[in-house]
Amino acid sequence: MIERKDTIGTVLTAITAVAMIVSLYMVFLFAPREATMGDVQRIFYFHVPSAWLAFFAFFLVFVFSFLYLLRGGRRWDTLAAASAEIGVLFCTLVLVTGPIWAKPVWGVWWTWDARLTLTLVLWLIYVAYLMLRHYMADPERRATFAAVLGIIGFIDVPLVYFSIRWWRTQHPQPVMAGGDDSGLEPAMLATLLVCIGTFTLLYLTLLRYRLKLQALRDEVDTLQDRLEQAG
Amino acid sequence: MKWLFAAYAVIWLAVFLYLFDLAKKQKAIAREVEGLKAKLGNADKK
Numbered sequence: 001m002i003e004r005k006d007t008i009g010t011v012l013t014a015i016t017a018v019a020m021i022v023s024l025y026m027v028f029l030f031a032p033r034e035a036t037m038g039d040v041q042r043i044f045y046f047h048v049p050s051a052w053l054a055f056f057a058f059f060l061v062f063v064f065s066f067l068y069l070l071r072g073g074r075r076w077d078t079l080a081a082a083s084a085e086i087g088v089l090f091c092t093l094v095l096v097t098g099p100i101w102a103k104p105v106w107g108v109w110w111t112w113d114a115r116l117t118l119t120l121v122l123w124l125i126y127v128a129y130l131m132l133r134h135y136m137a138d139p140e141r142r143a144t145f146a147a148v149l150g151i152i153g154f155i156d157v158p159l160v161y162f163s164i165r166w167w168r169t170q171h172p173q174p175v176m177a178g179g180d181d182s183g184l185e186p187a188m189l190a191t192l193l194v195c196i197g198t199f200t201l202l203y204l205t206l207l208r209y210r211l212k213l214q215a216l217r218d219e220v221d222t223l224q225d226r227l228e229q230a231g
Numbered sequence: 232m233k234w235l236f237a238a239y240a241v242i243w244l245a246v247f248l249y250l251f252d253l254a255k256k257q258k259a260i261a262r263e264v265e266g267l268k269a270k271l272g273n274a275d276k277k
Contacts, residue, residue: 043238100238209253216260223267230274
């Protein structure tokens with residue numbers, strides 16, 4: 001077995017774990033019970049950060065893809081692939097926790113309103129991105145095609161974000177920066193912000209693990225090439 | 232309460248399954264690296 005000391009990774013994982021415990025404490029014990037929906041509203045504190053994490057991950061796919069097309073280099077492609085994988089995971093969680101929240105509040109699991117439909121489209125775009133990466137054999141072509149899709153696919157992120165402002169939707173209106181009627185009780189806002197910070201740390205931790213895996217795959221490729229040359 | 236439990240259970244399950252999958256793949260590849268290094272060591276000796 002290969003043992004590599006990864007101090008930054010260990011510290012990052014430990015900080016994320018502590019932040020997660022603090023977040024859970026705030027979600028279940030610190031944040032007040034919402035008057036209309038009751039305890040089920042607490043889904044909000046992990047549902048919104050999951051959406052934030054997915055948007056953040058897809059934004060970085062956009063940035064890394066752009067850098068790949070601009071400068072070339074495998075590093076950008078690897079970062080984009082890792083970020084897309086994490087983004088898809090958390091976009092899936094948005095699409096699962098949303099209906100779990102919607103059922104007791106709206107009475108239906110799903111409705112084809114602009115926010116929900118565009119989020120599903122976003123998920124499909126990045127699942128297609130991962131499938132493209134999986135099924136395309138040539139690394140150069142794969143990286144270029146994926147970068148183009150990673151850039152074009154990001155167009156849907158602002159559409160998802162602004163959909164509840166541009167169209168009448170079943171989905172609730174924005175609770176932050178949404179106008180005079182919007183806003184959160186201070187304890188609820190603090191809980192939400194802590195959870196968003198925790199999910200950002202979680203993203204960095206998962207990205208680090210994912211990149212470590214890629215580094216090992218690259219090492220296998222290098223060793224196989226050397227072995228072929230030696231044999 | 233069951234909805235709240237379901238939502239949080241899904242999130243934790245997904246994150247842990249993803250981490251478990253990464254760890255499993257990492258172990259397998261690390262083993263492959265060790266095997267290749269051993270083969271390369273033998274090839275160098277010859």
